[in-house]
Amino acid sequence: MKFIYQTWWKVLAVVLVFYTMIxxxxxxxxxxxxxxxxxxxxxxxxxxxxxxxTVLVISVFYSIMYLNTGKEEYDLAxxxxxxxxxxFFALGLVTGMMWAKYTWGEYWSGDxxxxxxxxxxxxxxxxxxxxxxxxxxxxxxKISAIYNIFAFPIMLVLIFVLPRLTDSxxxxxxxxxxxxxxxxxxxxxxxxxxxxxxxxLIGIWIATLRYRIRLIEYKKNAIN
Amino acid sequence: xxxxxQTKHLLKKEIVLEWRSKYAFNGxxxxxxxxxxxxxxxxxxxxxxxxxxxxGIVWNILFWxxxxxxxxxxxxxxxxxxxxxxxxxxxxxxSPHAIILSKIIYNILLMTLLCVLALIIYSLFFKNPVxxxxxxxxxxxxxxxxxxxxxxxxxxxASKAGNNGTLMAILSFPVIIPVILVLIKMSKRxxxxxxxxxxxxxxxxxxxxxIIVVATSLLLFPYLWRD
Numbered sequence: 236m237k238f239i240y241q242t243w244w245k246v247l248a249v250v251l252v253f254y255t256m257i258x259x260x261x262x263x264x265x266x267x268x269x270x271x272x273x274x275x276x277x278x279x280x281x282x283x284x285x286x287x288x289t290v291l292v293i294s295v296f297y298s299i300m301y302l303n304t305g306k307e308e309y310d311l312a313x314x315x316x317x318x319x320x321x322x323f324f325a326l327g328l329v330t331g332m333m334w335a336k337y338t339w340g341e342y343w344s345g346d347x348x349x350x351x352x353x354x355x356x357x358x359x360x361x362x363x364x365x366x367x368x369x370x371x372x373x374x375x376x377k378i379s380a381i382y383n384i385f386a387f388p389i390m391l392v393l394i395f396v397l398p399r400l401t402d403s404x405x406x407x408x409x410x411x412x413x414x415x416x417x418x419x420x421x422x423x424x425x426x427x428x429x430x431x432x433x434x435x436l437i438g439i440w441i442a443t444l445r446y447r448i449r450l451i452e453y454k455k456n457a458i459n
Numbered sequence: 460x461x462x463x464x465q466t467k468h469l470l471k472k473e474i475v476l477e478w479r480s481k482y483a484f485n486g487x488x489x490x491x492x493x494x495x496x497x498x499x500x501x502x503x504x505x506x507x508x509x510x511x512x513x514x515g516i517v518w519n520i521l522f523w524x525x526x527x528x529x530x531x532x533x534x535x536x537x538x539x540x541x542x543x544x545x546x547x548x549x550x551x552x553x554s555p556h557a558i559i560l561s562k563i564i565y566n567i568l569l570m571t572l573l574c575v576l577a578l579i580i581y582s583l584f585f586k587n588p589v590x591x592x593x594x595x596x597x598x599x600x601x602x603x604x605x606x607x608x609x610x611x612x613x614x615x616x617a618s619k620a621g622n623n624g625t626l627m628a629i630l631s632f633p634v635i636i637p638v639i640l641v642l643i644k645m646s647k648r649x650x651x652x653x654x655x656x657x658x659x660x661x662x663x664x665x666x667x668x669x670i671i672v673v674a675t676s677l678l679l680f681p682y683l684w685r686d
Contacts, residue, residue, distance in 0.1 A: 302682045351637065358633035365630060369620050378620050381679045382630070385612065388671050389634055397637055400664055 239443040244436055251433025255282075258426050265423075269338055276334040277423070282430040283327035284394075286438035290320040293439070295387045298380035310376035311453060313383060314366065315445040319438055321359050328352055339404060348398040348405035355393040358386050465557035466564070469549075473565040483540075484569065487533040491577045494525050499584040515588045519650055522581055523643055526574060526602065527635065533573060534566050534610035535627045538618035555681040563611045563673065570603035590652030598646045601665055605638045608669050612676040615683055634672075641665055 238244075259278035267274065294316030301309035331349070332342045343349060365382055369375040398405060477483060498521060502508050549558055578599055589595045613631040620626055641661050648657055 354633050354636050361629045361633060365616075365620060365626065368626055374619070377682065378616060381683050382616055384679055385616070385675050388675060389668075392668060392671065393637060396667070397664065400660060 239447070245440055248433050248436030248440060251429045252437060255426055255430040255433060259430070262426055263422055273334055273337050274423075276330060278426050278430050280327065280330040280334060281427065282434035283323050283330055285431045286434040287320045287323035287327060289435040290316045290323065290438045290442050291387060291390070293442070294320060295384055298383040301376060301380045302384075305373070307372070307376065307453065308450065310380065311449045312442075312446050313380060315449055316442045317359060317362060317383065318445060319442040321356075321363075322441075323434075323438055324352075324356055324359065328356065344404075346405060347401040347403040348394075351393040351397050355390045358390055358393070362386060462554060462557050462560075465553045466560045469553060469557055469561035470564055473561060474568075477565075477569070483533060483536050484573070487529055487573055488576060490532055491525060491529050491573065492580055494528070495577075495581050495584055498525070502585075509586050515650055516647070518585055518588055519647055520643060521585075522578070523602070523639055523646070525581070526577060526599075526606070527639060529573060529577065530570060530603075530606040530610055531624075531627060531631065533569060534607065535614050535617070535624065537562050537566055537611060538614050541618075550684070555684040556677055558684070559611070559615070559676055559680040562615075563608055563676070566607035566611050567604055570607045571600060574599050574603040589650045591649045591655070594649035594655060594658075595646055598642060598649055601645075601662070602638075602642045605642070605665055605669055606635070608672045608676070609634050609638065612672060612680070615676075615680065619683060638665065638668060 255278055259275055264272070264274050294313045297309045297313040297316065300306075301313060328349075331352075335344060335346070335349070336342050339346070362379060362382055366375055366379045369378065502517075508514065575596075578596070610631055613634065614627060617627040617630060641664055645658050645661050
């Protein structure tokens with residue numbers, strides 16, 4: 236866990252996010268009907284989900300580590316990753332809704348992608364409720380780790396598989412062309428991929444800060 | 460082979476135990492009958508309901524909602540019923556995989572029976588508008604299967620976490636919403652008598668969800684089990 240105390244990747248994260256902020260608004264984008272300039276939302280909406288996925292994968296990893304070793308630190312890492320993931324989840328939903336207002340006409344039009352994302356959001360809210368329903372620390376850590384591992388594949392199915400099977404309007408779903416199919420993709424790729432890395436690193440950074448605060452609290456409360 | 464043997468014995472024990480008391484079965488059956496009867500009386504306060512335009516849609520959705528709540532009630536019992544001493548006894552004689560498998564299979568049997576009976580009772584009170592009866596029946600069987608696999612694992616988690624009904628509902632509904640949406644879509648097609656090949660993709664999705672849930676249950680239950 237030495238990685239979380241190093242500086243270089245935090246600098247990299249800030250540089251990459253500033254780069255995508257500037258280039259995302261200034262670089263050329265293909266002019267397409269209906270989309271027009273809203274296509275730039277791609278640089279800000281999709282990276283939110285990427286960051287969420289990154290921290291949730293890390294959270295599942297620590298949940299598995301907790302079940303194997305029973306170390307309290309792993310549980311703290313898992314729960315703080317989920318907390319950060321839920322924040323990015325909300326940001327992803329909000330940026331998507333703003334885009335939907337300008338292209339689909341309404342913030343929430345009951346599109347299958349939106350609905351499944353909302354259900355998956357409930358799934359992780361249930362995780363937090365489950366945690367709060369127990370007082371005993373080890374029991375809480377174990378059961379929430381199990382639920383976290385159980386919820387993750389279902390979240391993947393909900394967000395990334397089911398909308399593809401239905402007639403969703405979301406790009407990449409229901410037979411709609413995804414970003415990869417447009418012309419001039421390379422000019423967008425140079426912004427999008429750094430954005431993925433940058434926001435994922437920002438997500439990890441937030442999670443590590445929260446984790447370190449929790450660790451201090453935990454050590455303060457411990458009885459030696 | 461040991462696993463199959465243990466599962467068989469545990470399953471037999473579940474069935475015998477249920478056969479002696481008939482508590483879960485009778486309780487949930489009564490629950491279904493009373494719910495259907497309440498719905499019957501409430502809907503028939505509006506004259507001409509069964510000739511209304513949206514009758515088929517209401518018939519279908521109401522049926523699935525009744526089944527959903529019956530399933531929550533029936534399967535929540537599967538782990539809550541066990542006393543602490545008995546769980547400890549199982550721990551010494553059987554593998555955790557055998558226990559969760561036997562519970563899943565038992566719940567599938569129980570839910571299948573209950574769903575079929577519920578469909579019969581429901582059709583008695585509300586005029587059945589289904590055209591493709593065989594396919595509607597298959598959808599009901601698929602539904603009872605999916606409900607059992609999902610709710611068994613959730614009820615195991617909920618029973619470990621201080622076993623209350625609220626937790627069971629909160630934990631299971633996000634998982635069951637996609638399942639019930641697919642089921643409602645499939646059964647609506649059966650009701651309208653549409654071409655059966657339209658359903659294959661949805662069946663695939665249901666099967667995928669079931670496989671994921673059963674696989675994760677088998678992987679995770681040994682950890683949940685150890686206290």
